[in-house]
Amino acid sequence: MTTNEIGGDAHLTGLIVQARDVNGGTHHHPPAQKLPPPRQLPLVPAHFTDREEEADALDAARLDGAALAVISGLAGVGKTALAARWLTGRTAENEAQLHAELGGHAGPAAPEAVLQQWLRAFGIHQPPAGQRELTGLWRSVTADRPVAVLLDNAGHADQVRPLLPAGTASMTVVTSRRSLWELAVDGAALLSLGPLTPRAAVALLARFTGTRWMAAEPEPAARLVHGCAHLPLPLVLAGARLKSRPARSLAAAADALVHPLREDPARMAITTGLTETYTGLEATAQYVYRSLSLLPVDAVDPDMVAAVCRLEWAEADWLLEVLADEQLLEPCASAPGSAARYRMGTAVREHARALAEQHDASEERDGVVGRLCVWMLAIATHAQERLTPAQATLRSTLPSSPDAPAVFTDDAEAMAWLEAHETSLLAVLQAAVAAGADETAWQLVDAFWPLFLRRHPYTLWAKAHEIGLAAARRAGNPAAVRQMLLSGAIGLSSAGRLTDATDWYTQALDAARADGDPRDEGQALLGLGSCHHNVGRPEQALPLLARAITLWEERNYPRGVALATIVLGEIALADEPGRALDLFVRARTMLLEADDPYDATRALVLQGHARVLVGDSDAGVRDLEEALAVLTDAGSTRWRARGLELLGQAHLDRGERDAARACFQQAADLYVSIRPADAERVRALAGGL
Numbered sequence: 001m002t003t004n005e006i007g008g009d010a011h012l013t014g015l016i017v018q019a020r021d022v023n024g025g026t027h028h029h030p031p032a033q034k035l036p037p038p039r040q041l042p043l044v045p046a047h048f049t050d051r052e053e054e055a056d057a058l059d060a061a062r063l064d065g066a067a068l069a070v071i072s073g074l075a076g077v078g079k080t081a082l083a084a085r086w087l088t089g090r091t092a093e094n095e096a097q098l099h100a101e102l103g104g105h106a107g108p109a110a111p112e113a114v115l116q117q118w119l120r121a122f123g124i125h126q127p128p129a130g131q132r133e134l135t136g137l138w139r140s141v142t143a144d145r146p147v148a149v150l151l152d153n154a155g156h157a158d159q160v161r162p163l164l165p166a167g168t169a170s171m172t173v174v175t176s177r178r179s180l181w182e183l184a185v186d187g188a189a190l191l192s193l194g195p196l197t198p199r200a201a202v203a204l205l206a207r208f209t210g211t212r213w214m215a216a217e218p219e220p221a222a223r224l225v226h227g228c229a230h231l232p233l234p235l236v237l238a239g240a241r242l243k244s245r246p247a248r249s250l251a252a253a254a255d256a257l258v259h260p261l262r263e264d265p266a267r268m269a270i271t272t273g274l275t276e277t278y279t280g281l282e283a284t285a286q287y288v289y290r291s292l293s294l295l296p297v298d299a300v301d302p303d304m305v306a307a308v309c310r311l312e313w314a315e316a317d318w319l320l321e322v323l324a325d326e327q328l329l330e331p332c333a334s335a336p337g338s339a340a341r342y343r344m345g346t347a348v349r350e351h352a353r354a355l356a357e358q359h360d361a362s363e364e365r366d367g368v369v370g371r372l373c374v375w376m377l378a379i380a381t382h383a384q385e386r387l388t389p390a391q392a393t394l395r396s397t398l399p400s401s402p403d404a405p406a407v408f409t410d411d412a413e414a415m416a417w418l419e420a421h422e423t424s425l426l427a428v429l430q431a432a433v434a435a436g437a438d439e440t441a442w443q444l445v446d447a448f449w450p451l452f453l454r455r456h457p458y459t460l461w462a463k464a465h466e467i468g469l470a471a472a473r474r475a476g477n478p479a480a481v482r483q484m485l486l487s488g489a490i491g492l493s494s495a496g497r498l499t500d501a502t503d504w505y506t507q508a509l510d511a512a513r514a515d516g517d518p519r520d521e522g523q524a525l526l527g528l529g530s531c532h533h534n535v536g537r538p539e540q541a542l543p544l545l546a547r548a549i550t551l552w553e554e555r556n557y558p559r560g561v562a563l564a565t566i567v568l569g570e571i572a573l574a575d576e577p578g579r580a581l582d583l584f585v586r587a588r589t590m591l592l593e594a595d596d597p598y599d600a601t602r603a604l605v606l607q608g609h610a611r612v613l614v615g616d617s618d619a620g621v622r623d624l625e626e627a628l629a630v631l632t633d634a635g636s637t638r639w640r641a642r643g644l645e646l647l648g649q650a651h652l653d654r655g656e657r658d659a660a661r662a663c664f665q666q667a668a669d670l671y672v673s674i675r676p677a678d679a680e681r682v683r684a685l686a687g688g689l
Contacts, residue, residue: 038121040099041150044085047207047236050200051082054191058086061189062171068164070174070183073193074327074347075273076233079175080152082193087148087173096122096147100163103153111135111162131162139166146170157182177277179325194330195230195345198222204232208239213250220250227257227266229347234266241265274351277326284311288319289328290360291368292344293352296427299332299341299420307375308368328352341420366435373432373440376421380447383414387450390559390596391487415635418451425460429467441471442480445487452491453598454636456674461491482511482520489527493534494638496675502531518555522548526564538571559599562590566603573610581610601630602639609646612653621650641670645682652689661689 058069071079091097098121100114115134119127122141128134142165149172154160160174160183174180174188184190196204202221206214214221228234242253257267278286291309292300302317309316320342323329329342344352356365384391386408408414421428425448432441445468452461465488472480489504509524529544545564552560569583584607591600608623624647631640648663664686671679 037094037096038118039097040121041088041091041097041148042080042084042099044088045081045236047204047239048078048081048085049204049207049232050196051078051085054082054193055086057191058173058189059090061191062090064189065168066187066189067168067170068172068174068183068186068188069191070176070180070188071191071193072176072179072327074195074231074345075177075276076231076269077193077195078232079193080150081232083150083152083173083175087150087171090171091148092146096145097150098147099150099152101152102159103155108155108159111159114163135162138163142166142170149173151175153177154180156180157186161186177273177327179327181325192327192330195347196232196235198225198230201225201228201230201235204235205239205242208236208243209250213242217250220254223254224250224257226346227254229270229345229350231270231347234269237269238266270347271351274328274348277328278351278355281322281326284315285319285322286355287360288316289323289352290356292323292329293349293356294365294368295372296369296431297372297421297424299343299424300329301339301341303339303379304372304375308371310371369431370435370437373428373435373437373444376428377440377444377447379417380421380444382408383418384447384449386414387411388453388598390594391446391449391453411634415450415454418448419455422451422455422457422460426463426467429464429471433467433471438471438475439477439480442468442475442477442484444468446480446483449487452487454634456491456494456638458491458495458674462488462495462497465491478511478515479517482508482515482517485511486520486523486527493527493531498531498535502528505531518551519557519560522551522555522557522560522564525551526560526567529564530567533567533571541567541571558590559594559596562587562594562596562603563599565590566599566606569603569606569610573606573613577610577613581607581614584610597630598634598636601627601634605631605639605643605646608643609650612646612650617650617654621647621654624650637670637674641667641674641678641682644670648682648685657689661686664689 054071061069071083073079087097098118100109100117102109102114112129112131112134115131115138116127116129119134119137119141124137124141127137144167146167146169147165149163149165149170151160151163151172151174154174154176155178157180160172160180164172164186174183179190179192180188181190195201202214202225205221205225224238225235228238238253238257242248242250278289281289288305288309288311292305295304295308297304300320302313302320305311305320306313306316311319317339320329320340324331324342328348329344332341332343408417425444429441429444432438432444445464448464451457452464465484469481469484469488472484485504485508489501489508492498492504493501505524505527509521509528512518512520512524525544525548529541529548532538532541532544545568548564549561552558552564565583565587569580569587572580572583584603588600588603588607591597591603604623604627608620608627611617611620611623613620624643628640628643628647631643644663644667648660648667651657651660651663664682668679668683668686671682
């Protein structure tokens, strides 16, 4: 009799139709399903803009063999978008793409949880529980299989290391608000991602509004991208909001960003991430963060921070590194061997300033700025005393800052310090004036004299002296008023503003006579004589110079006599080069005896030129070359340019056209930043050879 019973141990692999009873152990194994390669990378935003330079840097790192890259930056700067776009574009079609959010609102993700998720994506349904076993299995799985991994919002290096694939063909990109420099030990390429350029920020907004809208309101568009701190996330939110409200103007959107009573989503996107980072700092780092936002400077260094925050140098240095690691400060280029310098971005500064106003009393905030001014004056005074001791005649009435470092070890170091703080000078002066520290303000202008003398930043020179002169007058300090008038007039004259220079010299002359100061009277007469000489009125210049020399000889001031003698020599050059040579030699000797090597070198330039004019070109070229070597070391701009031009003329007179052309070209390159018309004139000389 036939039945439908199945007995014994049956192993069935196909479709079964049961008619009656099935007996015994039966095992059904469905065909295994092949899992697709995981493709977990975030979608690249449709509005992704710019970042070609950063993508090129990642390409270069990959070509150099890097299998790990860290993209760090502020919240909202577009780290994940860049990482996803770059990895997606450089992953083979069948290559696995894995993603993990290591931060998140629930706290840091445990590496073992991430590894379990990834191993399941590869078909390992029951991965081990312990991190060591999971890491070992993960490395075995990826030893011969390339994968692209994106680890988002990592908090520290130890969170990353267990998740790195084993194969060199794999690529891992980590994003973090911290620099995670520790991963450089693992061969990581480090990329700090900054805000978009203004042009790219406007282009990103235009992805939502259209380019016509941006072009129709350029000024509000610029304000809007500035209000969004050029960060992609707030720009995207602002753009999306504009797109949903086509009747709204860009000006209204820009105003909403700064309105104190409105919770604008774009502004919140900026502050939320910064607040999270700030909250994670320890108390002293928080105080330094708030204090730095109050400083009217472009960059800070440990010396400055130690002084204004009343810290030991080592602690200040460490805390700056901490803030930089947290992407709250950006490293600036620093000279080899010098202390690191940092800058604070616009969005970070505004956030930190709001916190300072919230947490620090007005007296403490004013104290931070006041300590900056005192410290800056103390250091600048050291530089002035080293570089131009003859000018440092009005000593600071303020006590030296206890936080001031030792006196500079050489002239180059002193000059480098002045140059590093050049762009902050006006803002610091204005802060000193706003605090009522007029004595500090004019003394700071005076202390920056070596920078004015050697670098000739004419716009800064004039503006700083206008502030210093007003401060000296408010302080009721006649000597300071005369100092500001005289040194300011030198800058106006050098810049070719001879009418203004004459006015300032005349005010100084009247003040010196009223105050009974023959030394400053002689300086004013010298300046007025120079102005007349520069406009081609030697007959008016000569009696003024003679009167200055008489005053100074009566008061035994040989340096002043020598300076006036130089101008007499320049007047004599046109008709009496032999007499001019004698005057320059005499002036140089007196300046060397008066310990004024810089002005002595100016005299040497003119001495060399006079030797060429009297027919002794070999000696003249030697003088000019000697002077140029000194001026190069001193960092002089105008006198190097003038010396090179005169040396070029000497070579041309000797028929040495190639040497002349080279000198003219170098002179033109120096003139261009201070006297563009002279640059064009000398460049034409070079072009004619």
